[in-house]
Amino acid sequence: MSSLVAMYSLFFAAIGAKSGASSASSPQTPLRIPLSGDRRMYVLSINGESHSVDVPADMPLLWVLRDVIGLMGTKFGCGIAQCGACTVHLDGQAVRSCVLPVGTVGARSVTTIEGVGATPSGKKVQEAWLDVDVVQCGYCQSGQIMSAAALLGQVANPTDDDINAAMSGNICRCATYVRIRAAIKQAASGKAQVLQTIPAGAT
Amino acid sequence: VNAPAVDLQRRRAIKVGGLSLAFVWLGAGGRAQAFINARPQSGDAAAASADGNPAFAPNAFIRVDAVGPVRLVMPNVEMGQGIYTGACAMLAEELGVGMDQIKVEHAPPNQALYGIPLLGEQATGGSTSTRDHWTVLREAGAVARTMLVTAAASRWRVDAAGCTVERGVVVHAASGRKLAFGALAKAAGALPIPPKVALKDPSTFTLIGKPLRRIDSPDKVVGATQFGIDAKVPGMKIATVKACPTRGGKLVSVDDARARAVPGFVEVVKIGNAVAVVGEHFWAAKQGLDALGIEWDLGENAQLTTAMLTEALAERSRNGATILGRQLGRKPDEGKTVEALYQLPLLAHAPMEPLNATVHVTPDRCEIWVGTQVPVRCVSAAARITGLPESKIIVHNHYIGGGFGRRLETDSVEQAVLLAKQVKYPLKVIWTREEDIRHDLVRPMYYDRISALLAKDGRPLWYSDHITSGTVLARWLPEGMSKEGLDDDVIECAAETPYAIPNCHVDWVRHDMPRGLHIGWWRGVGPTHNLFVIESFMDELAHAAGKDPVEYRRSLLANNPRALAVLNLAAEKIGWGPGSLPPRVGRGVALGSPFGSHICLIVETQVTPQGEVRLRRAVVAIDCGIVINPSSAEAQMQGGVLFGLSTALYSAITLKNGAVEQSNFHDYRNLRMNEVPTLEVYRVESKEAPGGLGELGTAIAAPALGNAIFAATGVRVRSLPIDRSQLVENADALGSVVADSGHGHQHGPENV
Numbered sequence: 001m002s003s004l005v006a007m008y009s010l011f012f013a014a015i016g017a018k019s020g021a022s023s024a025s026s027p028q029t030p031l032r033i034p035l036s037g038d039r040r041m042y043v044l045s046i047n048g049e050s051h052s053v054d055v056p057a058d059m060p061l062l063w064v065l066r067d068v069i070g071l072m073g074t075k076f077g078c079g080i081a082q083c084g085a086c087t088v089h090l091d092g093q094a095v096r097s098c099v100l101p102v103g104t105v106g107a108r109s110v111t112t113i114e115g116v117g118a119t120p121s122g123k124k125v126q127e128a129w130l131d132v133d134v135v136q137c138g139y140c141q142s143g144q145i146m147s148a149a150a151l152l153g154q155v156a157n158p159t160d161d162d163i164n165a166a167m168s169g170n171i172c173r174c175a176t177y178v179r180i181r182a183a184i185k186q187a188a189s190g191k192a193q194v195l196q197t198i199p200a201g202a203t
Numbered sequence: 204v205n206a207p208a209v210d211l212q213r214r215r216a217i218k219v220g221g222l223s224l225a226f227v228w229l230g231a232g233g234r235a236q237a238f239i240n241a242r243p244q245s246g247d248a249a250a251a252s253a254d255g256n257p258a259f260a261p262n263a264f265i266r267v268d269a270v271g272p273v274r275l276v277m278p279n280v281e282m283g284q285g286i287y288t289g290a291c292a293m294l295a296e297e298l299g300v301g302m303d304q305i306k307v308e309h310a311p312p313n314q315a316l317y318g319i320p321l322l323g324e325q326a327t328g329g330s331t332s333t334r335d336h337w338t339v340l341r342e343a344g345a346v347a348r349t350m351l352v353t354a355a356a357s358r359w360r361v362d363a364a365g366c367t368v369e370r371g372v373v374v375h376a377a378s379g380r381k382l383a384f385g386a387l388a389k390a391a392g393a394l395p396i397p398p399k400v401a402l403k404d405p406s407t408f409t410l411i412g413k414p415l416r417r418i419d420s421p422d423k424v425v426g427a428t429q430f431g432i433d434a435k436v437p438g439m440k441i442a443t444v445k446a447c448p449t450r451g452g453k454l455v456s457v458d459d460a461r462a463r464a465v466p467g468f469v470e471v472v473k474i475g476n477a478v479a480v481v482g483e484h485f486w487a488a489k490q491g492l493d494a495l496g497i498e499w500d501l502g503e504n505a506q507l508t509t510a511m512l513t514e515a516l517a518e519r520s521r522n523g524a525t526i527l528g529r530q531l532g533r534k535p536d537e538g539k540t541v542e543a544l545y546q547l548p549l550l551a552h553a554p555m556e557p558l559n560a561t562v563h564v565t566p567d568r569c570e571i572w573v574g575t576q577v578p579v580r581c582v583s584a585a586a587r588i589t590g591l592p593e594s595k596i597i598v599h600n601h602y603i604g605g606g607f608g609r610r611l612e613t614d615s616v617e618q619a620v621l622l623a624k625q626v627k628y629p630l631k632v633i634w635t636r637e638e639d640i641r642h643d644l645v646r647p648m649y650y651d652r653i654s655a656l657l658a659k660d661g662r663p664l665w666y667s668d669h670i671t672s673g674t675v676l677a678r679w680l681p682e683g684m685s686k687e688g689l690d691d692d693v694i695e696c697a698a699e700t701p702y703a704i705p706n707c708h709v710d711w712v713r714h715d716m717p718r719g720l721h722i723g724w725w726r727g728v729g730p731t732h733n734l735f736v737i738e739s740f741m742d743e744l745a746h747a748a749g750k751d752p753v754e755y756r757r758s759l760l761a762n763n764p765r766a767l768a769v770l771n772l773a774a775e776k777i778g779w780g781p782g783s784l785p786p787r788v789g790r791g792v793a794l795g796s797p798f799g800s801h802i803c804l805i806v807e808t809q810v811t812p813q814g815e816v817r818l819r820r821a822v823v824a825i826d827c828g829i830v831i832n833p834s835s836a837e838a839q840m841q842g843g844v845l846f847g848l849s850t851a852l853y854s855a856i857t858l859k860n861g862a863v864e865q866s867n868f869h870d871y872r873n874l875r876m877n878e879v880p881t882l883e884v885y886r887v888e889s890k891e892a893p894g895g896l897g898e899l900g901t902a903i904a905a906p907a908l909g910n911a912i913f914a915a916t917g918v919r920v921r922s923l924p925i926d927r928s929q930l931v932e933n934a935d936a937l938g939s940v941v942a943d944s945g946h947g948h949q950h951g952p953e954n955v
Contacts, residue, residue, distance in 0.1 A: 056466045059486045067441060067484035072433040073426020075604070076485070077555050078636040082868040085555060113426030129424045133416045133834055136842055137283030138423030139430060139555040139604025164877035171868060173555045173605050174283045175845035177879040179838065196884060197414045197833040 042102055046071070047115025057103030062086045064102045065112060073113040073142050077171070084170030087143035087150075088112050092119075094150035096169070113142035121152035121187070128187035132195065136174035144170050148184050157188050238318040239263065239278055241342035242396050246315050254308070258388035261396060263316040264294060264340065265347045267388040272306040273298065273371065278317040278336060279327040280309070280576055281419060282554075282603035282610070283842075284897040285835035286332045288417045290340055292831055296410045297344030297403060299368030300384070302418060309600040312578035323680070327576045328611050328724060330798040330895025333831060337893050345400040347391075354390035355382050405829070405890075414834035419602065431574035431601040432559045436629040439561060440469055442622060443488040443633050445495075446477035446642050449861030451502040451719025454478055458496035465490040474621045481626065485633055504717050504861040512858065513546070516650040516714055520671035523712035526689045528670075529698035532706030535664045538656030541747045545653060545736040546922040548855035550646035550725055551863075551871055556604020557639050558615040561631040562623035568595040569620065570629075574603035576610040584613045588620045607846075608724035611679070612644050640871050641863040644723030645856050647673045647716075651736045661748025661755070665706035668697045668736065673716045675724055688713065695729030696902075697737055701766035701796050702759035720858075726846065727902035730797035735851075738793040738906035739920065742913060752792050752910065753779050765801045765826050768887045770794050773803040773824035776885055787811070787932070788819065789914025793906035798895030800827040801887075804844060804907040807880075810915045812936035814927040816852060818880035821907075823900065825884070828891035839896040840884040847904025849874035855924050 044051045046069065053068050065071045065088070074097060077085030081096040088097045089111035116122030125148045135141045144167070151158055151166035158166070163184055172180070182193040241262055251260035257274065259267040266274040275294050281287040287307050295302055310317045314325050321331040348368055355373035356363035359380055366375050371384045405411070422428040447453060457478050459471045467487025472479045478497060482488035561572040562585075569589045575581050575598070582596045589596075603610055619632040634642075655666040674690040676683045684690055689711060698709045716722055725731065745755035753774045760767040770792070774780075777790065784790070788809045795802055807820040823840045830836050853872035857864045865871040909920030918929055931937055 055484075056486070059484075063484050063486040067486070070435065071426075072429075072435070075430075075555070076432065076557060076633070078868050079489075080636075080867055080869070083555070083636075117425060126424045130416065130420050133420060133838070135283075135417065135420050135423045136285070136838060137281075137555065137603060137605045138419065138428055141423055142426045145424060167876040169875075171555070171873045171875065173553060173607075173846070173873065175842040175849065175874060175879075176838070177845065177874070177876050178841045178882050180876065181879070195834075197837045 042105070044102070044105060045107070045109045047111060048109075048118070053102070055102055058101045060098050061088065061100045061102050061105060061110065062097040065097065071112055071114055075139055075142055077140065077143075081169075082171070083140070083143070084147060085140050085143040087146040087170065089116065089146060089150055092150060092153050094147045094166075111146075113146060116146060116149050119149065119153070122149040124187040124190075125149045125152060125183070128183040132179050132183040132186060132193060134176050134179040134183050136176050140170060140172045140174075141176075144172065144180055148180070148187065151184070152188055158184065238320045239316065239336070239339055241339050241346050244315055246313065250311065250313060250316055253311070259347070259350070259392040261347045261350055261391070262343045263310075263313075264343045265298065267347070267351070267384050267391070269385045269388055271385070272304055273300050273384060274306050274308055276308045276310050278310050278319065278325075279332040280574070280600060280603055280606070282327070282574070282576070282606035284332075284839060285417055285832065286327070287419055288415055288835060289333055289831040290336060291418055292410045292415055293336065293340040294344040296408055297341045298348050299344075300371045302410065302415060304371050305418070307418060310578070311600075312582045312598050314579050323683075325577070325579045326611065327606070328608060329728065330897045330899065333893045334799055334895055337829075341402055342400060345402055346397060349397050349400045350391040350394050351384055351387050353394055353397075354387045358382070358387075358390065411831055412829070412833070415832045416834065428602050430556050430604045431561070431572060432556055432604070432633060434561045434572035434599070434601065434631065436561055436563060436572065436631070439629040439631050440481050440483060440626075441485045441488050441631050441633065442472065442479040442481040443485060443492050443635055444477050444479040444618065444622070444638060445492055445497065446618075446638065447499045447501070448641065448863075449499070449501045449719075450504045450507070450717070450721075452476060452505070452861070453500040453502060455498040455500050457498075459491075461494040461496070462491040465494060470626070471495070472622045472625050474618065477618060479622050479632065481630065489635065501861060502719070504719055507717060507720075507858050507861040509549075509857040509859075512648060512716070513650070516648060516671050519712050519714040520650050520652060520669065523671065523714060525669070525710040525712055526687055528689060528694035528709040528711055530708055532665070534667070534706060534708065535656055538658060538664050539747065540654060540656060541744055542652070542654035543740060543743060543919075543921055545649070545651045545739065547649040547732055547735065548923060549648050549722075549857070550850060550854050551640050551643040551856050551865070552605075552607040552609035552723075552725060553640060553643075553868070553871055553873075554603075554605025554607055554609055557636055558609070558634040559632060560616045560619035561629060562619045563629035564589055564620065564624040567591070568597065569624075570597045570599070571616065571620070572599045572601065573616055574601040574610060575613070575616065576603070576606050577613060580613045581616050584617045585620045588617060589624055607726040608728070609643065611724050614644065614721075636868065637866040640856075640865050640867060643856070644721045646725030647675065647722040647732075649732050649736075653736055653740050655740070655744055657744060657748055661744075661750055662758070663702070663704045663744055665708075666704055666740075667708045668694075668733075669710055669712070670694065670697065670733075671712040671714050672732075673722050674713055675722050678721065679724070692729040695733060696795055696797050697733035700737055701763050701794060701801070702741075702756065703762055704759065726843075727797075727898040730795065730898070730902040731847070731905070734793065734795045734797065734902050735905040735909070735923065738795060738903070739909050742791070742906070742910040743919065746913075756792070756794055765887070765889070765891075766794060766796055769801045769803040769824040769826050772885050772887055773805045773822050776824065776883060777805045777807065777820070777822040779805065785809070787915050789911045789916070791907045791910025791912065791914055793903050793910060795903050797902050798899055799892070800825060800894030800896065800899050802899050802903050804900070804903045806848070806904075806907040806911040808908060808911040808915060810912060810930050812932035814930035814932075814936075816908075816912065816925060816927065816930065818848060818878060818908075820881045821848075821883070823882070823884045824887065825899065826887040826889050826891075827894040827896055827899070828889050829893050830886065831893065833886065836886065836896055837884045840900045841882055843896075843898065843900025844882065844904050845874055845879060847901035848908055850901075851905035851908050851923055851925055853924055
């Protein structure tokens with residue numbers, strides 16, 4: 001099964017490469033993965049605010065956000081970058097915070113679901129999500145919205161293939177995928193999607 | 204099939220069509236003394252008082268304060284199915300407020316105030332909520348509206364008949380006077396409860412039947428919704444837990460030397476079959492847990508495998524004692540025999556929100572923060588474990604990040620209470636996804652032998668379904684078993700089909716799983732199992748008769764206009780009929796009438812030469828009676844069908860050495876965005892009472908897909924999940940490149 005995990009990692013790395021939703025490391029600054037116990041103070045820029053945290057370097061950003069800073073909108077779903085519920089932005093790029101060691105964040109700005117509405121693409125996506133009435137249980141939707149906002153931040157008018165590439169790392173167990181796709185298109189185009197039950201323009 | 208009037212005088216099972224849990228428990232020996240009611244009940248005043256002591260609380264659902272939005276208390280839990288929006292629409296329609304003028308609250312545990320007659324307790328499941336509350340919630344709104352109007356009319360000294368209500372304001376048009384609900388609340392609260400109220404004529408509905416956006420979305424899209432896992436309690440610490448990998452095993456010893464070195468480690472807490480590490484944060488707890496040296500007593504199931512379970516089921520199917528489910532007529536002496544064996548696997552629920560509970564046990568009380576489908580069961584369990592009286596157990600329910608039946612169980616809450624009572628601080632216990640997959644109360648396996656006799660013209664004269672499985676009901680609600688020992692859920696949608704088939708024999712062999720391997724409710728319950736068998740087999744019969752599958756079903760529906768209408772609508776919308784589809788592309792139809800609704804799904808799928816199944820298109824037609832919120836009905840079909848297709852394609856829980864082999868979303872897979880077909884939902888307008896929706900789409904998905912695969916390949920799908928190795932076109936196909944994949948990474952690398 002471990003080979004399967006490895007293959008999946010490649011699978012999602014490939015998605016990231018295509019959509020720009022890459023993992024934390026960038027080619028310019030190869031990052032040292034810190035060892036457990038390498039604990040120090042990190043100053044994180046989160047949603048435009050500076051937060052100092054005293055945590056182990058290998059602690060995933062997800063748990064820093066949730067259990068140290070108290071931003072609960074970013075969700076735990078799998079812990080192995082399989083479901084995307086924990087998606088946040090690092091300098092506008094979608095990353096899975098459940099596997100992102102806080103020690104690798106550095107000076108890059110972190111945006112979470114609580115702050116993404118302040119970005120143009122995040123605002124458009126959240127509005128479209130409401131208009132299309134996407135959510136069901138809603139637990140995965142923080143991550144879905146973050147992935148969609150990152151996509152629109154990079155591709156103004158995504159094709160279906162672009163949407164597949166950017167969104168296939170986000171599982172929705174309620175399977176709201178049909179409306180997620182419609183909402184992304186609406187957010188991109190500004191044009192109300194033709195939905196079967198909600199007339200365009202209905203409030 | 205509509206729910207008949209409920210007889211509240213005695214305990215009995217009622218038939219409401221496609222419902223597994225239709226029991227009424229009242230009177231002598233019943234589980235509850237009262238159920239939800241539009242008017243006050245004993246205990247209502249106390250509940251209202253505890254809920255901010257509103258100026259006007261005519262029943263358990265409506266709180267009108269002097270200022271602020273009207274507060275509506277939701278008798279069911281919201282786990283994605285949209286019931287908060289639906290329940291609010293029913294209350295608000297009659298009360299006379301806008302959906303933007305209300306605030307919702309989770310109901311506290313209170314069987315008498317929020318117990319649901321169809322389930323016999325305060326629970327959310329079985330697609331029962333709207334069916335059960337359709338009348339009572341409208342009436343609750345009407346009671347409140349009537350009293351507010353009476354209060355206004357009395358103050359103005361005018362005839363109440365001359366007053367109207369609009370958006371939370373009582374208006375007397377003749378004199379131009381107006382008063383908001385808040386200003387009338389105190390006076391309304393002093394009035395007697397009206398014995399009779401008039402409900403609106405459906406033609407005057409302004410909310411019910413209109414597409415409404417969900418009331419819980421605004422918080423959910425900004426990450427502000429509080430799920431159980433988001434509870435913040437001062438002084439709280441976080442634990443994660445590992446239970447014995449084998450079912451029925453025990454904890455022997457723990458070496459925590461390495462764990463103690465983990466930054467943020469707090470302590471190790473043990474219970475009989477599990478160990479938890481407490482940390483200052485989840486990461487410390489997880490690192491600590493991974494660093495433990497744990498010795499387990501693997502127990503009696505240490506050798507158990509799925510093959511052993513299957514063999515035992517097969518053996519019991521051949522030799523076990525049968526319990527009759529339904530006998531109609533007799534087996535004819537002549538006819539063409541068609542027979543088949545169908546098998547369904549164990550399934551996990553895997554809701555997106557991992558199981559969790561936050562518990563604070565003090566000497567005189569126990570407080571629990573959790574998202575649960577069964578709040579009263581949580582109270583009873585915590586009382587049993589702590590020895591505290593039930594009045595000292597406080598459960599704060601939450602929005603639920605996916606239930607699918609998993610949160611009808613209290614095992615994780617019980618475990619959290621057992622752990623928390625050993626520490627002094629509030630303890631939040633979060634299961635990892637691995638723990639969730641490996642320690643689910645899995646959907647039962649089924650082993651069904653089905654056969655039929657066909658007349659010369661292909662019509663079915665008789666069918667027999669010989670079902671072998673465990674039973675969830677016998678553990679979950681033992682009183683629900685019939686006196687003959689039948690679990691009605693097991694035969695639901697097998698004993699009764701939409702079709703005119705003159706003779707049948709449906710029976711069940713009960714085969715309990717090994718001790719420790721608990722089985723649980725899973726989205727769609729009995730119908731998800733039986734519709735796969737019956738509707739796949741109907742396709743086999745059509746094929747054996749040399750008939751078109753839609754035409755074959757149609758010919759058996761002359762006396763079932765509602766089922767016929769959804770079949771016809773789906774067939775029309777997808778353009779069923781002769782025509783050319785590309786090679787290895789096929790369409791499959793399935794029809795069923797579970798949960799008091801009717802549904803037809805037609806799936807169009809392509810099967811690649813390598814055996815890869817590509818979903819191209821799906822068309823759903825439903826008749827769910829009166830629809831409360833068409834947008835929500837559509838959403839439940841979109842999500843429910845995809846949930847079922849995902850399961851049919853990918854899902855099985857298997858055992859090896861007594862332990863579950865799967866662990867996370869890489870090996871307990873889910874449909875992803877790139878695999879989703881075009882999906883259309885159509886509805887037949889109906890004035891019948893509302894039917895259930897939450898499980899409808901899931902229950903019908905697998906047979907439609909299986910039948911589509913048969914149409915595409917000639918390979919009949921008789922067991923789930925779909926075995927793609929059986930769908931390979933020929934030996935050369937596997938060696939060839941997937942030239943037509945188009946979408947690159949479409950199906951994940953393990954398939955190419």
